[in-house]
Amino acid sequence: MNRAALLSPMDVNVIRRYVHTKYAPLPDERRAQIVADAIRRSLQMRLPNLPTVQKNKLAQELISRCLVTERREVQADDVLDLCSELEWGTEEEREQLQEPLLYWLNERSKSVWTPTQLNERLMKKNGPQLIVAEQAVTQKPVTAWTQKLVSYVRSRTFTQVAAILLSIILVTSIVISQQRQTAISDVPLVSEHFIPETNVVSEAGKQAGSYDFLKYTEIDENAIKTYMRGRDALLAEEPYFGAIIESAKMHDVHPLLLFAITGQEQGFVPRTNKNAKEIANNPFNVFHSWQDYNTDIYNSADIAAKLIAKLAAGIPEDQDPFEWMNKTYAEDPLWSDGVRKLFNKLTSLNSK
Template sequence: MKHIEEELKKIKVIDRDDIIKFKNYIYKKYPKNTAVKNAKILSDTIHQVIYTKLDGIPEDFKSSIKIITLKNTLGSSKNLITLYDIFDSCVIDENLRTNFTGELISWVNVHSDTKIEMDEAQLYLQFKYDKEVNSNTLLKEDMHIESKEMPSNSVIEVENERIPFNSVMSLNNSCSSNFKSTLQNVLSYLNGLNFRSYIVILAICIFSISLSKGLVLKIKKAEYKSENYIFQTDKAIEVSTIHPNIHMPTYMRYKKVNEEKLKNFLNKRNSLLVKEPYFSTILSVSKEFNLNPIVLFSVAGQEQSFVPKDTTNASKIANNPYNVFHSWQEYNTDIKDSSSIVARTLIDLSKNTPENTDPFLWIGKKYAEDSKWGSGVRSIFEELSNYVN
């Protein structure tokens, strides 16, 4: 199976150069579009390119496989997605791996010159899964040991690299006719879609990723058990100097809030976000990104009405109450991940806010096509701020 892995690693699905070419082509083709509209077209183009490589994978798994692949590659500063990355995402899914082995083998055989049989594939898939589980277990044990040895005032340094977009070549000079034809077909398909009113976070990252270096955090872990999962929050994390956010008004930057009053406000709305791990995680992420916690709660209020407990699928919605990556249905992650994504997005979108312009309205123009989004968040922010102060 090792040789099959190597074959899949050599088959490119998409890389950052392709994305730059897509971006340039889209901007040339639709010069009158807003940046938001073109960002959505770019994002959906990327999703569609990956989707075309999933032929043979059961339909119910395609969306999650696509999201996992994006998150583990471009979302983790990798420059390339290969068929092996898609295969790796498939293996992670226990239901797909164990109950749809035949379909997965057929998919591999379509893309590999070397064919594999069911018995060999089952042994390999179990071995690969066990290896990954053991690796993750060892990593967690190492982290646990290190945390025991680390004094309470230790400083953890996290180095983030800037993702380079060095040069941008025109599509006409750098793309084959086949490439342009493929893109034309994808764009024709996208033109028929009714695009959602949310910016796809992936597209925003592609346009404006700029990860700074030297992030220094002071962390004290706290664990919360909910159902069968252990959630960790950075309970005592310092306000990060990597996010001074001097371009944002003071009232949007981090400040301690009256947690009891905030919980009372949420309880009056029967909000699931008052529970753990949601409440403490939103507070810790706000502190990490130097954002007023009321800002994140206000966005959740605008997007999902603070997630009422009696709402169908409330526990799933609460994992992504901001609807990042299209929606909570399509990107059902955890509250730490979705809060971090929306925090970065708000910080980026608030840059270059014109003087005497309401930052919520400015962000709203880029964050959503709904012209009332910014005023809605502003209204919730003011109501909640007055309540807790």
């Protein structure tokens, strides 16, 4: 059984640091809202594939109980506990939840769960537990990592974020969420990840196994360069622009997908950055970062294109392609949102 936490205070810390760095110009309250929304979506991605209403209800209760009240990580057992406690409507509706729950459990377990075992677990009888009782009561030695974790969980920052997150889940409807995203989009450049998406990719992604839109195609280079130069991007110039196009063609990857990744990773490398020339050598942050692996644009673009081609070839049916690539390419759970948004934006500019 995979006992990794679905969401931990350390995950919250990673998201918080990313947002506070990426969106430094925004007011504190706005950044906290972005962090809270990202945490909510990160948890929802790791829950069983239940209908939206049920998944939202689960996320709301898990955040309230685990993160806010008990200030601890969210475990798979918490999901089953809540599924046994919440009201799910009619018996027929409850039975409809069984299949996605079973699939989710068996993905996380070495042994196979049966419908009978699941029903027993939900009724809190003698079904198997995801965490062995002995492990639950065993006191592990306090390590430096644990001390840091406890210190962070007790911090005022975590409490503020958790409280804001809970309030957002409790009161936010789809309309309110869209309004908040629109407000954030008024801030130039830094807020692009949170502008409501167009349907360029989402409609294509709905077709099971249809990901041809990720493959190489000719683009309107002048239009893309004009957009990037409007952002004072060094990548709009040679040899950077041409090297990315060349690698995309070599590995049959859409050039705009590669450019979108550089936009997410390094904002297309603004010339005003004092390290612009070094960053432009590895704007994809392959092998962790441009600082750790400062090669040249030909090499980094080739590595990135090869990886994206491999990931794109293995996307499961009905899986969002950007979220699928996110799992391997980046630890940041917001990466897929940013790349998708930038890809859609660049695609809308492309006239070919």
